[in-house]
Amino acid sequence: DAKTTQPPSMDCAEGRAANLPCNHSTISGNEYVYWYRQIHSQGPQYIIHGLKNNETNEMASLIITEDRKSSTLILPHATLRDTAVYYCIVRASIQGAQKLVFGQGTRLTINP
Amino acid sequence: NAGVTQTPKFRILKIGQSMTLQCTQDMNHNYMYWYRQDPGMGLKLIYYSVGAGITDKGEVPNGYNVSRSTTEDFPLRLELAAPSQTSVYFCASSYLETGETYEQYFGPGTRLTVT
Numbered sequence: 001d002a003k004t005t006q007p008p009s010m011d012c013a014e015g016r017a018a019n020l021p022c023n024h025s026t027i028s029g030n031e032y033v034y035w036y037r038q039i040h041s042q043g044p045q046y047i048i049h050g051l052k053n054n055e056t057n058e059m060a061s062l063i064i065t066e067d068r069k070s071s072t073l074i075l076p077h078a079t080l081r082d083t084a085v086y087y088c089i090v091r092a093s094i095q096g097a098q099k100l101v102f103g104q105g106t107r108l109t110i111n112p
Numbered sequence: 113n114a115g116v117t118q119t120p121k122f123r124i125l126k127i128g129q130s131m132t133l134q135c136t137q138d139m140n141h142n143y144m145y146w147y148r149q150d151p152g153m154g155l156k157l158i159y160y161s162v163g164a165g166i167t168d169k170g171e172v173p174n175g176y177n178v179s180r181s182t183t184e185d186f187p188l189r190l191e192l193a194a195p196s197q198t199s200v201y202f203c204a205s206s207y208l209e210t211g212e213t214y215e216q217y218f219g220p221g222t223r224l225t226v227t
Binding site: 034036039042043044045046049087096097098099100101102103104105 | 120134136143145147152153154155156157160161162168171200202204206208215217218219220221
């Protein structure tokens with residue numbers, strides 16, 4: 001699975017959009033981009049995933065560049081409860097057991 | 113649904129002791145996973161299972177054993193606890209439907225200290 005690079009920390013004001021970048025320059029054509037987050041020592045929580053097209057759900061939007069070498073997770077209206085460590089994960093296929101490889105992620109702090 | 117439950121929440125072991133971390137899911141998921149997370153680090157996969165009776169090693173399996181006798185339960189066994197196994201352990205599950213595996217659901221974790 002491709003390696004990902006994320007900034008170690010970011011800050012965002014409450015109510016603003018939080019944009020979390022992820023580089024995955026060695027991504028292969030069949031690899032998906034997943035985002036999970038971990039709120040203060042809880043178990044990680046799935047946010048969103050995508051292959052080529054931009055994706056949106058009730059939690060966030062995922063923007064993947066045309067060359068697929070990077071992506072951005074967008075939390076449109078960040079709240080204090082969005083303070084967490086965000087993990088960008090790239091893995092092949094969405095079939096079978098998902099052996100996720102977690103890096104150190106980005107620690108996002110939402111400030112009041 | 114309770115989702116993924118883990119017991120105990122906390123445990124202190126002495127070096128050389130053994131214990132079993134329990135994990136149960138009530139979502140009828142076929143895939144289950146065990147991860148460990150050391151302080152300030154991401155999660156690492158220990159073992160996983162694709163169904164009852166089938167298990168396989170992940171990234172860091174040494175010092176651990178697993179079994180999967182039912183769809184619901186996936187216990188993790190530490191036989192001879194060592195200080196290097198001090199960590200937070202997370203169990204997770206996911207399901208396969210129409211050829212697509214969906215996201216993993218994680219339990220609340222077990223915080224283990226070996227002294």
